[in-house]
Amino acid sequence: MVLEELLEQLKKIGIRLTPQRQEIMLVLVERFQEGGPPLSADEITRHVRMRYPGISLDTVYRTLATFTKEGLVRELQFRDHSRRFELVRKGEHHHHLVCLSCGNIKKIPYCPEDCLERTRECYPEFEIKDHSFNVYGYCPKCRED
Amino acid sequence: MVLEELLEQLKKIGIRLTPQRQEIMLVLVERFQEGGPPLSADEITRHVRMRYPGISLDTVYRTLATFTKEGLVRELQFRDHSRRFELVRKGEHHHHLVCLSCGNIKKIPYCPEDCLERTRECYPEFEIKDHSFNVYGYCPKCRED
DNA sequence: ACACGTTATAAGAATTATTCCTATCTAGGA
DNA sequence: TCCTAGATAGGAATAATTCTTATAACGTGT
Incomplete structure (x- = not known):
């Protein structure tokens, strides 16, 4: 099961496996499995509170930052200024199509790899780590x- | 000269040509001409205040929103949550390479047109208006x- | 199983960016 | 020049995120 794999990964990383972190990871995994859109910090908090009412917003933000730094989570920033989070799964890569009116988000299964490669050639002195491609x-x- | 062209365009659009709007446009044009990175609302305000000290932040934001709606300005949103603005010039199109550490921004002269096209084919029922491609x-x- | 030190958490204050409110002003057409 | 819709200044309000600090608890070593 995906969740257990990820909890194992968290252990390996060497950070404490608190119930809060497990719940947050669970919410992200569930969303990944149902194929739905990325979640905002607020949505994640609301989901986590159903099963773990006392969690603070700060903990959610801190945990998401930790997960992002460890490469377990991807942070997304859209043009409507909304910030969202989604699980990173190896071998799976996609981008996003966003409705400018209602904020509805669809996955784009294509990736501008050629542009990325040309960018590397254009700026070889940059150490390129990541990219985003959003369509509105x-x-x-x-x-x- | 670019500035006059743009002021003419503003007139055509039918919005009032106030001194505040002219100053903001001037700052954007200067930045475009020197080829520098996009500006934040705060940077724009500081520049405008050198020559027009009384301008309010609200006016800057409102004006940038107006310009963006009219297609004269492009609003950018990067992963460090910074929001920036740059002049739109017809026939010129680029994307951005951003340093995750210092925020330094370079122009990318390539555009993922093929991905965009495939996205259109994949979601023909969407009316696609715009896109962003950022490399970090x-x-x-x-x-x- | 237990104690300990390190790290994480809760709660609320603080910060920051942005937008709203409203009284006043003004660009530009008549 | 006058008039009025639309724009501005200034400060209050909002919203999202981060900081502070006292308390709690994970998991290593015993």
Whole structure:
């Protein structure tokens, strides 16, 4: 099961396996498995509180920062200024199509690898670590208005 | 001259040509001409205040929103949560390479058009308007640390 | 199983960026 | 020149995130 793998990974990293962290990881894994859109810190907090009511927002933010630093989670920043988080799974890579009206998010299964490669050639002195590709538009529902 | 062209464009659009708007446009044009990185709202405000001390932050934000809506300005959102603005010039299109350590920004002259096209094919019911492609890494200076 | 030291947490204060409110002002058409 | 819709200044309000600090608890070593 994915969750256990990840908890094992957390142990290896050498950070403490607290119940709060486990719950946050569980929420991220569930969202990944159902294929839904990335979650905001607030959404994650609300989900975690269903099963772990006392958790503080600060803990959620700190934990997400830790997970991101360890490469378990990817942090996303969209043009509407919303900040979202999603689980990183090895061998799986995608980008996002975002509705400018309702914020609805779809996965894009393509990746601009050629552009990335050309960027590396253009700036060989940069140590390139990551990239983001977002497409913005209006979803079918919002086009009607 | 670029500035006059743009002021003319503002007139055509039908919004009032106030001195505040002219100053903000001037700052954006100067930055475009010197080829420097996009500006934050705060940087723009500081620049505008050198020549127009009384301008309020709210006016800067409102004006940038107006310019963005009219397609004269592009709003950028990077992973460090910084929000920046740059002039849009027809026939010129680029993306950004951002240093994760110092925030240094370089222009990328390539564009993932193929990915964009494939995204259109994948989601034909979406009305695609725009996209962003950001590459993150460490600049030469920051690699040393 | 237990104690200890390190690290994580909760709670709320503080910070920062942005937007809202409202009284006043002004660009530009008549 | 006058008039009015739209714009501005200034400060209050909001929202998201981070900081502070006292308390709690993970997991190593006994």
